[in-house]
Amino acid sequence: MEVSVSGYYAWVKRPESERKRQNQQLLERIKRIHKQSRQTYGSPRVYVDLKKQHIPCSLNRVARLMQLNEIAAKRKRKFVVTTDSKHDLPVAENKLNQDFTASKPNQKWVTDITYIPTKEGWLYLAVVLDLYSRKVVGWAMDEHMERGLVMSALRMALLARKPHKELLHHSDRGSQYASNDYQKLLDDNKITCSMSRKGNCYDNAVMESFFATLKQERVYHQHYQSRQQAKQDLFEYIEVWYNRKRTHSTLGYMSPEEFENNIRQYSMAA
Numbered sequence: 604m605e606v607s608v609s610g611y612y613a614w615v616k617r618p619e620s621e622r623k624r625q626n627q628q629l630l631e632r633i634k635r636i637h638k639q640s641r642q643t644y645g646s647p648r649v650y651v652d653l654k655k656q657h658i659p660c661s662l663n664r665v666a667r668l669m670q671l672n673e674i675a676a677k678r679k680r681k682f683v684v685t686t687d688s689k690h691d692l693p694v695a696e697n698k699l700n701q702d703f704t705a706s707k708p709n710q711k712w713v714t715d716i717t718y719i720p721t722k723e724g725w726l727y728l729a730v731v732l733d734l735y736s737r738k739v740v741g742w743a744m745d746e747h748m749e750r751g752l753v754m755s756a757l758r759m760a761l762l763a764r765k766p767h768k769e770l771l772h773h774s775d776r777g778s779q780y781a782s783n784d785y786q787k788l789l790d791d792n793k794i795t796c797s798m799s800r801k802g803n804c805y806d807n808a809v810m811e812s813f814f815a816t817l818k819q820e821r822v823y824h825q826h827y828q829s830r831q832q833a834k835q836d837l838f839e840y841i842e843v844w845y846n847r848k849r850t851h852s853t854l855g856y857m858s859p860e861e862f863e864n865n866i867r868q869y870s871m872a873a
Contacts, residue, residue: 709766738859
């Protein structure tokens with residue numbers, strides 16, 4: 604290569620460039636954030652977390668370092684609907700009408716059920732989510748998906764949030780949500796009921812998206828030996844990670860808890 608011996612050894616002994624050292628330091632922080640997210644963050648969310656830590660960088664630089672080092676978010680898998688809509692119970696009108704925006708807490712809630720595989724059999728998870736902050740405000744888990752499961756999730760949400768009037772509650776047309784007991788619980792709390800159109804998963808898209816994220820980020824990468832193990836893991840995901848730490852692009856890359864706290868503090872200051 605026509606390089607002198609002295610020139611080669613001078614190159615070997617030359618210290619790393621400042622840019623290379625900075626990239627290595629930045630890469631270590633990227634790896635740490637990616638690990639803390641359980642390998643679920645892509646470059647945009649990693650970049651936002653770095654900026655929150657006041658670490659100078661650009662999105663392109665973060666994306667390039669992640670690509671060069673094969674650091675990427677986990678991929679999604681298909682979501683499967685579990686609720687049974689083949690029944691003769693009354694079905695509510697779709698009053699949500701795919702308007703997933705909310706101007707304040709406890710204005711619009713969405714809910715659904717999904718299943719979690721374990722070696723003991725299925726574990727069913729019912730969730731109530733507030734569209735204002737995308738926060739999980741109620742949840743319940745059991746080995747069955749009867750109406751008692753969804754009622755437990757709703758009762759948890761009612762106890763935690765204590766909603767006032769003008770709350771819209773949206774679900775699919777499942778028999779659990781159309782049951783007399785569930786409808787009475789809604790009526791007793793003056794909650795307006797809304798249900799998806801038949802066979803239209805987009806009518807409850809935010810709830811479906813939450814379950815897809817839950818499975819992509821956690822469930823598909825676990826092998827639960829028992830329902831109890833799954834319950835403990837899902838509790839940690841929902842209450843410790845999702846509600847309090849996981850950032851959302853729709854919330855300006857804040858977690859649901861951070862978003863609600865910031866809005867609350869701004870309102871008090873105003």
